[in-house]
Amino acid sequence: MLHRRDLLKISALGGVAALAKIPAARAQPATAKPRTRIVFLGTKGGPRVETGRSNPANLIEINGTRIVIDCGMGVSHQLAAAHIPLTTVKDIFISHHHSDHNLEYGNLVYNAWATGLSTPIHSFGPKGLEAMTKTYWELNKFDIDTRIADEGRPDPRPLLIAKDIDADGVVLKTDDFTVTAFRTPHPPITDNFAYKFTTPDGTVVFSSDTDYNPKLAEFAKGADVLVHEALYAPFVDKLVARVKNGATLGKHLLESHTTAEDVGKIATAAGVKLLVLSHLVPGDIDVTDEQWTAAVRKNYSGKMIVAKDLMELPLPV
Ligand SMILES: [Zn+2]
Numbered sequence: 001m002l003h004r005r006d007l008l009k010i011s012a013l014g015g016v017a018a019l020a021k022i023p024a025a026r027a028q029p030a031t032a033k034p035r036t037r038i039v040f041l042g043t044k045g046g047p048r049v050e051t052g053r054s055n056p057a058n059l060i061e062i063n064g065t066r067i068v069i070d071c072g073m074g075v076s077h078q079l080a081a082a083h084i085p086l087t088t089v090k091d092i093f094i095s096h097h098h099s100d101h102n103l104e105y106g107n108l109v110y111n112a113w114a115t116g117l118s119t120p121i122h123s124f125g126p127k128g129l130e131a132m133t134k135t136y137w138e139l140n141k142f143d144i145d146t147r148i149a150d151e152g153r154p155d156p157r158p159l160l161i162a163k164d165i166d167a168d169g170v171v172l173k174t175d176d177f178t179v180t181a182f183r184t185p186h187p188p189i190t191d192n193f194a195y196k197f198t199t200p201d202g203t204v205v206f207s208s209d210t211d212y213n214p215k216l217a218e219f220a221k222g223a224d225v226l227v228h229e230a231l232y233a234p235f236v237d238k239l240v241a242r243v244k245n246g247a248t249l250g251k252h253l254l255e256s257h258t259t260a261e262d263v264g265k266i267a268t269a270a271g272v273k274l275l276v277l278s279h280l281v282p283g284d285i286d287v288t289d290e291q292w293t294a295a296v297r298k299n300y301s302g303k304m305i306v307a308k309d310l311m312e313l314p315l316p317v
């Protein structure tokens, strides 16, 4: 576990410089911005890159600290589209090592460096993240060394500080918020973590990809916002029919994810104030909000929304 005070010791000087670099045109008046907010950057599940929803990624901002949860393909572009300078990202949490959650992890930090990153980014994720970080820098060694020498840029490698998570519990604690990890099954992956953000404006839980897991409802008990993945069961057959690996893919979807009906059960058992469906599967076939909602409503009668890319949710809800 790291405490933010320790991180500040590392980044105190660089932090001021980075903030000053935010272009004035993108800065928003302090009064217009909530203290805590979630921005849904990419809301479809799976690795296919298409023209509709972007691949999985979320931002939570807590009293000025910007944290990215999952780095599916497109996360850098979606942050730019949300007018969030990449250089202002402070922490990255990866839920698991499926590519729709980590494919742009290194590139996000690279892209931040390309736009002037000068403060450390701390990343957290299941076992393998530290190795992936090291390998990423090796993969891009030629370009980085060239730009350092040729363009006078700082070395980005010390600016990304990765930490593998191997157990449930508090991962990061600051004066403003606490992040707690919770392992949840996503067969065949077992190193897979839901994350709870306890903030002054409420508690937010991101489910990660997960099989239907009643224990997740205990972890999310009383949360203000539960962002849960969702599978629209009637469309699994349609999805399966159009790809060569259909039968195996269909089996994976049903055994590794949670149907919208079962998401409703989790939300009811947890007693959350607001349920948000994201990581929608299928996300590239036109399932309407009404269809998603009707499936959840079989087991949940509270407030809910179906996330869309670049939707902003201010807290408290
Ligand atoms: Zn996924």
Ligand SMILES: [Zn+2]
Residues within 6 Å of the ligand: 096, 098, 186, 209
């Ligand atoms: Zn997954």
